[in-house]
Amino acid sequence: MLRYFITILLIFGSLSIFAQINVPPSKGSLILLVKDKKTTVRLDSIKYDPNNFNQAHLIDTGSYVLRAWVQGHELLEDTISVVSQKYIRYKVDLERTAAYDTYRKELTWYRVKKNLYRYVPFLVTGVYLINQKQKIDDLDDDLDFSEDAVNRYYSDYNQAITPNEFELAEKNFLERSARYDDQLSERNEVANQTLIVGSIGVIISSYLMYRSFKLKKPVYSPTPSLLSHVDASFSPILMNGEILNTLSITIKL
Amino acid sequence: MIRIAVFVFCAVFSLTSCERENVLDDLKLEDSPFKVYPEIDD
Incomplete structure (x- = not known):
């Protein structure tokens, strides 16, 4: 509850600041509403600083591909357009994965x-x-x-x-x-x-x-490491008078 | 944790489970000097 209240305060705060400052025509204002600070957000290839979440920032106008992900959630991909001297509020709402x-x-x-x-x-x-x-x-x-x-x-x-x-x-x-x-x-x-x-x-x-x-506490392992399921070993064998190494791989499912 | 819990329960048990003896069992009234005994017919 407190978090939402703070978010609303921040939005209004940002709006009031935005109203007072002079925005150049080449920029627009963007606020990303993100609940979890651990969320990784990228605009095109640039990582968005988590400290800048829930705050309005001036960025260059144009289209950006937004990618957001946090552990246990589906990857979000969307395109946002920053328009000159306009304020954009985007809520990053990630859906949980079935496994999570x-x-x-x-x-x-x-x-x-x-x-x-x-x-x-x-x-x-x-x-x-x-x-x-x-x-x-x-x-x-x-x-x-x-x-x-x-x-x-x-x-x-x-x-x-x-x-x-x-x-x-x-x-x-x-x-x-x-x-x-x-x-x-x-x-x-x-x-x-x-x-x-x-x-x-x-x-x-x-x-x-x-x-x-x-009781065993459940553990969440979203990306099981393939290597932990694979045993690989070299075995030397003699073939036609030459020693060869054969690679044997065992995959445990 | 389990040990403490069991200890507490044992303590409460010892307070509740002991059976109380009848201390008045030996208290018998002697016949009063005014008691009228029924006459026995021979």
């Missing part, structure tokens, strides 16, 4: 897969474990409370004097004890479930993380 498009897709998929394998399973398992830990902590608090209550009712029972006190303390003790048993079962069930699910999560996460380190 495939490479870009593979690269994106590689990055997605790498991050997906490396972080997401651990994150999910981690959130699950933290959540379960919180749950177990809450259940432990409830258990502590029930434990205190049961001990208190037990003590009340042992210190009871009247039949009513005995009856009340016994009733409370039995109710709380039953509740404590239920809470304890629930707590241990949650802990066991956490252990099983968490273990599976950790194993899967570790495996996927290991896989993420084994």
